[in-house]
Amino acid sequence: MPVILRHEGFKFFFYANEGNPREPIHIHVRRDGMEAKFWLTPQVRIAYNEGFDARMQRALIAVIEANVNLIERKWDEFFA
Template identity: 30%
Template sequence: MPQLLRIGPYSIYFWSNEGDPLEPIHVHISEGRAKSTATKIWITSTGNVILSNNNSQIPERILKKLMRMIAANSDDIINEWINRFGEIKYFC
């Protein structure tokens, strides 16, 4: 899983295969190693973020900080998505 950011014990990453057809741009967050049950965050065309699910059960206070970090780095994350998958769609 391509790791994008590491913040404390949390990894923010893409799955190597994000679906066929390709899902809208999003990242996964888990504590430690990548997991299939990870929290999922959508990234909008304006660089904002939307919580899809909190399957990793990250405490709300920490999740809000992580989401702010994702939004602050959304330009780099979007560029990495395009480089990795060759196309991009947005959730909204």
């Protein structure tokens, strides 16, 4: 489970086994027993959410958007 980014107690990561065939590029976010998954393309959006309120979801989307190039690069490096 490669961790790509840590931000204000949040862990941004992806699972090494992302399905067969592999799912499109995305990132998981976890903190305090809550987790969400975000698709990156065609725009950052929520795939599922377990516990984050709407305000926090918007904040997480902003963090992901600011780091989308890093996330995509790390995804490509890991799954290459």
